[in-house]
Amino acid sequence: MTRKPDVSCVFVCHDGDGRILLARRSAQARDEPGAWDCGAGALEFGETFEEAVTREVTEEYATAPQKIALLGVRNVLRPGSHWVAVIFAVRLDPAGARIGEPHKFDELGWFAPDALPSPLHSQLPPTLELFTAR
Structure with a gap:
């Protein structure tokens, strides 16, 4: 069996005024429960990056992106997994953001970097x- 890396769209959501949205990973999260993280999701076959980011942001934070900007790419090698992470900055309306997937996250917060x-x-x-380099 040949293993290949997966592709993930990672998004740092921000309010346009310097704050970023982070979610605390719940006890049922796939890895690192209790850790604060930005959002991410796997790219599905046939999706553009922007479609994947829009779908994942809407699922995780129950609101649609206002603006999506490509930041860069990271090669993420962890024990048992290999991801190509395509990183985006996503502007959100803070009033609309809430936990859309309570099985993954148990708290949201807006923070200064x-x-x-x-x-x-x-x-x-x-x-x-x-x-922060953008």
Whole structure:
């Protein structure tokens, strides 16, 4: 069997005024429960990146993106998994954001990049480097 990397669309949602939206991963999350993270989801066959981001943001945060901008790409190698992460900045209306997938997340919060909660998901700091460099 040949294993191939998966493609993930990762999104750092922001309000346009400097705050970013993070979600705390629930006890049922696939990995790192209790860690704060931005959103992400696998690219489905036949989808554009923007379609995947729109679908995933709407599923996870129950509101549609206002603006989507490509930030960069990361090669994520973890024990047992390999992802090509395509990273986006996504502007959201803070009034519309809420938990859309309570089995994955148990809390949402808007944070200044210099005042983040802890613990952070292990993959969040290198993703935020792309966001803050824009």
